[in-house]
Structure formats: C-alpha cells, structure tokens
Amino acid sequence: MDSRKKEGQMKTIDILEKKTSRRSFMKKLSIAAAAGSAGLVAGGCVGTSESTEEMGLKWEEYFKKNYRMMTPEEKDETVVRLEKLAKLQDGVDIQMSNQEPQEKVLFGYAFNISRCKGYMDCVEACVQENNLDRNSKTQYIRIFEMDSGQQDPTSGDGKYHHEVPVENKYYMGIQCFHCENAPCIRACPTKATWREPDGIVVVDYDWCIGCRYCMAACPFWGRRFNWGKPEVPKEEINTKQHYLGNRKRMKGAMEKCTFCVQRTRQGKLPACADACPTGSRVFGNLLDPDSEIRYVLKHKKVFRFKEELGTDPKFWYFMD
Amino acid sequence: MKKIFLRSGLLFLFLVPVASLNAMASGGGVMDRIHDADEPFDSMAIDSAYQLPLKTVRGKEKWQGGQFRVLARKDFINKFRCSVCHTDKKVLVKNAALFTHGDIVMNHGQGDDGLACIQCHDEDNRDFLADSSGKKIDFDHSYQLCGQCHFRQKRDWLGGAHGKRDVYWAGERVIRNCTSCHSPHSPAFKTKMPETYSLPLDQ
Incomplete structure (x- = not known):
C-alpha cells in the first residue's frame, strides 16, 4: 500500500515539475477539447437506455437561448420539447404554457395581518401548485407567529406547530415581494432573473448557474435553492405548467414565488390566495382603480416590510 | 467670449437638476405608477x-366596479x-x-348580547331572514342582514378588503x-392544527 501511495505522489510531483512549452500545452489542450466534445456526443449513446428522440431533444434544449432572447417561435418550440421530454423521462403528460403578460396589468398583493389565523393552507397549496421539492420540504411562503406590537418577522416564530391561532399573537406571511427595484435582479451575473412587464420577478431555470448571489441580495428571504434534485411524486405533479413558473427545476437552480404565473396570467388568483380560508390574501391588478387591491391601498392602513430599503415591493400588509 | 461660455455653463448647471427631478417624478416607482393609473x-x-x-346570484348592491x-x-x-317542517x-x-x-350551537354576540333565533330569522315566514326593521331578506343575500351590525366588515367586503373572490x-x-366562510350561528374561526409545518430557517 505504502509504496503505491509513494508512486502516486512521485507522479504528481513529476507532472508539476515538468516544464511545458506553450506549444505543447496548446496541443494538449486541443486534444483534450476534442476528446471532451466527442464524449459529449457519445455520452448519450453508451450505457444508457435513452432513446434517440430524447437525446435529440436534450441536445436542442442544451443550446437554446435565454428566454428573453427567444423569438415567439423558439418559445413555442422549447415548450413543445419540454412537454415531450416530460413524457419520455417521467411519463407525465404536462401542458406547458409560455403565455405572455397581459397589457395594462401590474400584479400586486396585500396581506391582512389582523385576519390571518396561521392555518397554513396557503403554504400547502403553494407546494402542490408549484411542484416544490418534497425531499427538502421547500416552501415559498413562510408564516411567522408574531407577538403583538412587533413588525419584524425575525422576532417571530417561523416554525410553529401547535393549535392556531394563539391568543395575543398575530400571523405574518412572507414570500417573494416582487420588488419593482429588485436587488436580486441586479445581483444575477447571467441575467437569468428579471421582472416581467406585469411585475412578476421570474427565473429562467436553464440560465441559472446556481451562484446564489440573488439569494444573498434578497432582504426578504424570498428565494429558494435546489441543493439536490427536486422530487415530486408522479401522481402529485401539477401538469398545468408555465415555462417561467412551476415547470421541472434541476439541481443547482434557484427558484422562487412567481405569483403562480401559470394561474394569474389566465385570470386566476395565485394558489395561496385561492386556498386562504380567512380571506387574508388580496390579489389583483394595481393599474385598475376599481380592483380589490387598490381598494385596500386606498382605504386601509397599509405598510410594506423594509420599505426604507427602496426595493419598492409590490406586497403590502394591512390591518382592519 | 469667455462670458458667454460662463453663462451657458451656468444655464447648464441650472437645467441639469431640473431635468433629473423630472426624471425622478416619472421614474416608474410603483406608487407613481399606481397613482397615474386611473383608467378602469x-x-x-x-x-x-x-x-x-x-351557483351564484347577482348581488343586490354595487361595488366600485x-x-x-x-x-x-x-x-x-x-x-x-x-x-316544510x-x-x-x-x-x-x-x-x-x-x-x-x-345540533346548533349558538355563539354569536357577546355576553348578554347573545343573539336569539328570531333576531335574524323571520318570525312568520321561516324561509326568510328578517332585519331589525322586519324587512324580509333572502338567505342568498344574507350580507344585507349581517351588514346591519357588521357595517364596517360589509363596507370592506363590498370594496374587497374583507372576504375573497372565488x-x-x-x-x-x-x-x-x-355565510360561505362564517357559520352564522358561531361565526368566529375555530382554533385548529395548521395544515403543514415549516423547517427551521437555517435548514
């Protein structure tokens, strides 16, 4: 054993000490590159049971552009490819949409802290709707049990599990606030995250390199990282998907609340607002003076969490 | 010549802040965008x-929309x-x-102000509710009855800050x-276990 170890050490030292000329270095590099790309091509064929169709789809998927750079045709193509891949890889029939934002719509959200009872129906509905990883128990929403008089969720209990509501406590939900001036967008080095014209901050999961700068930049703990391969039981997969929303994520990709883009662009409420049994969650079009959210902003006492940071969140808290 | 340059320079100094102020005013902050949007x-x-x-019925009142x-x-x-009975x-x-x-548990109204059946139900025609003036109210439009005491909630419900859209x-x-959310006889929400739980923040 010992001698073999020594041999290995000798070899590494040898390589380190050996002086290489530029020419030979370049030569080796080009050989390595050629071998590498050959491996990429051959990799699919050898030792796996992948069909040619699946390989072809994956190949085309690999070279697609950032979602914002795609033409409408390219968007349609990638959506079709992803539907086919879901069928081939997971045996699930999904309907993926790439629906564009509606004109004259800017989504906003209000949360009634005097009505929320901490039942967490919203959290569960969100997990189901957005195909969140069941392994790591990823959740976009966190409800904090707060002492009255406190406004900072860090003073509250974010992992309570007892009968709710408790007397003299109130409940405050935190999720992505879809800031107009979002620090996460500026932090992203690959422009994989941006704000859509209807105000939703989205991620192109295929362009995310997993550096987690956005996670560090967000003052509201709004982003979630896939440390492992996200897993959802086949029978629980929500098949109504959107390219920028609840489609399958991969290991190493960042994800976040998208105001349920797959629902809201069709005129539906986000899953959390739809599931809330207490009516604490108000969602609507901020540009419509008749909308419920505008009524709340006009007639109720509202505040935004950490407004002084200037990120301009589109998420208000209000009380009766 | 020098004077002209100086003057134009001064003018420039004056113009730049004005222009930048204008830019800030229409700078697209969310509150500004909301303020500017007044078209339904x-x-x-x-x-x-x-x-x-x-099954829905047309509301007998109006909201802002x-x-x-x-x-x-x-x-x-x-x-x-x-x-029938x-x-x-x-x-x-x-x-x-x-x-x-x-089977009905009455827990509506506090202390001595606890409600009796006929304070909401019509005494003569049991298929209807009745408000304090004796006006018959259909069960489908119970908001007209609840609103006579809970007028603040009703105002918010019409506007959209109380209750919810479907x-x-x-x-x-x-x-x-x-009555879709509140039991009329015991309207307060019950205590119960939450639907799920969250892991600690550092996990």
Whole structure:
C-alpha cells in the first residue's frame, strides 16, 4: 500500500515539475477539447437506455437561448420539447404554457395581518401548485407567529406547530415581494432573473448557474435553492405548467414565488390566495382603480416590510 | 467670449437638476405608477376567466366596479326549505331533538348580547331572514342582514378588503357570501392544527 501511495505522489510531483512549452500545452489542450466534445456526443449513446428522440431533444434544449432572447417561435418550440421530454423521462403528460403578460396589468398583493389565523393552507397549496421539492420540504411562503406590537418577522416564530391561532399573537406571511427595484435582479451575473412587464420577478431555470448571489441580495428571504434534485411524486405533479413558473427545476437552480404565473396570467388568483380560508390574501391588478387591491391601498392602513430599503415591493400588509 | 461660455455653463448647471427631478417624478416607482393609473381595466377582456361551475346570484348592491355576484347559500342549507317542517303539524316527541335544532350551537354576540333565533330569522315566514326593521331578506343575500351590525366588515367586503373572490381575479367578480366562510350561528374561526409545518430557517 505504502509504496503505491509513494508512486502516486512521485507522479504528481513529476507532472508539476515538468516544464511545458506553450506549444505543447496548446496541443494538449486541443486534444483534450476534442476528446471532451466527442464524449459529449457519445455520452448519450453508451450505457444508457435513452432513446434517440430524447437525446435529440436534450441536445436542442442544451443550446437554446435565454428566454428573453427567444423569438415567439423558439418559445413555442422549447415548450413543445419540454412537454415531450416530460413524457419520455417521467411519463407525465404536462401542458406547458409560455403565455405572455397581459397589457395594462401590474400584479400586486396585500396581506391582512389582523385576519390571518396561521392555518397554513396557503403554504400547502403553494407546494402542490408549484411542484416544490418534497425531499427538502421547500416552501415559498413562510408564516411567522408574531407577538403583538412587533413588525419584524425575525422576532417571530417561523416554525410553529401547535393549535392556531394563539391568543395575543398575530400571523405574518412572507414570500417573494416582487420588488419593482429588485436587488436580486441586479445581483444575477447571467441575467437569468428579471421582472416581467406585469411585475412578476421570474427565473429562467436553464440560465441559472446556481451562484446564489440573488439569494444573498434578497432582504426578504424570498428565494429558494435546489441543493439536490427536486422530487415530486408522479401522481402529485401539477401538469398545468408555465415555462417561467412551476415547470421541472434541476439541481443547482434557484427558484422562487412567481405569483403562480401559470394561474394569474389566465385570470386566476395565485394558489395561496385561492386556498386562504380567512380571506387574508388580496390579489389583483394595481393599474385598475376599481380592483380589490387598490381598494385596500386606498382605504386601509397599509405598510410594506423594509420599505426604507427602496426595493419598492409590490406586497403590502394591512390591518382592519 | 469667455462670458458667454460662463453663462451657458451656468444655464447648464441650472437645467441639469431640473431635468433629473423630472426624471425622478416619472421614474416608474410603483406608487407613481399606481397613482397615474386611473383608467378602469376591462378585466372581462381576459377570456380565460370562465364562469364558475357554482351557483351564484347577482348581488343586490354595487361595488366600485359595478355589479357583482355572490355564492348562493340556499343549496348548502341542509334542511331548506324551512316551511316544510315549520307548519301547524304536530311534532312527535321522538323527533323533538331533530326538530328543535338541537345540533346548533349558538355563539354569536357577546355576553348578554347573545343573539336569539328570531333576531335574524323571520318570525312568520321561516324561509326568510328578517332585519331589525322586519324587512324580509333572502338567505342568498344574507350580507344585507349581517351588514346591519357588521357595517364596517360589509363596507370592506363590498370594496374587497374583507372576504375573497372565488378562483379568479379577472372576469366577472364572484365573491363569497358571509355565510360561505362564517357559520352564522358561531361565526368566529375555530382554533385548529395548521395544515403543514415549516423547517427551521437555517435548514
């Protein structure tokens, strides 16, 4: 054993000490590159049971552009490819949409802290709707049990599990606030995250390199990282998907609340607002003076969490 | 010559801040955008907001966006129509528990102000509710009755800060009735275990 170890050490030292000329270095590099790309091509064929169709789809998927750079045709193509891949890889029939934002719509959200009872129906509905990883128990929403008089969720209990509501406590939900001036967008080095014209901050999961700068930049703990391969039981997969929303994520990709883009662009409420049994969650079009959210902003006492940071969140808290 | 340059320079110094102030005013902050948007949005134009497969009735009042619909109530009442039992027929003792609504727990109104049946139900025609002036109110429009005490909640409910819309934010406004969420006899929400739980923040 010992001698073999020594041999290995000798070899590494040898390589380190050996002086290489530029020419030979370049030569080796080009050989390595050629071998590498050959491996990429051959990799699919050898030792796996992948069909040619699946390989072809994956190949085309690999070279697609950032979602914002795609033409409408390219968007349609990638959506079709992803539907086919879901069928081939997971045996699930999904309907993926790439629906564009509606004109004259800017989504906003209000949360009634005097009505929320901490039942967490919203959290569960969100997990189901957005195909969140069941392994790591990823959740976009966190409800904090707060002492009255406190406004900072860090003073509250974010992992309570007892009968709710408790007397003299109130409940405050935190999720992505879809800031107009979002620090996460500026932090992203690959422009994989941006704000859509209807105000939703989205991620192109295929362009995310997993550096987690956005996670560090967000003052509201709004982003979630896939440390492992996200897993959802086949029978629980929500098949109504959107390219920028609840489609399958991969290991190493960042994800976040998208105001349920797959629902809201069709005129539906986000899953959390739809599931809330207490009516604490108000969602609507901020540009419509008749909308419920505008009524709340006009007639109720509202505040935004950490407004002084200037990120301009589109998420208000209000009380009766 | 020098003077002209100096003057134009001064003018420039003056103009730049004014221009930048203008830019800030229309800078697209969310509050500014909201403030500028005063044209009603045609949410009926979002054609993917279909009609719900639920029984609804047209609200008898209006909200800021005009007419709206509320979820119907009568179909969800187990023993409607009330006049089937509330007749002059005699009641057998063995059916007494059922016929006297022994299953209903009254917990509405506090202390001595606890409500009695006929404060909301019409005394003569049991198929209707009645407000304090004796006006008959349909079960599907119970908000008219609840609103006589809970007028603040009703105002917010009409506006959209209390209660909720059903499924859609767009399309025709369909909202839940008071009794869709609150039991009229015991309207406070119950304590219960949460639907799920969250892991500690550092995991």
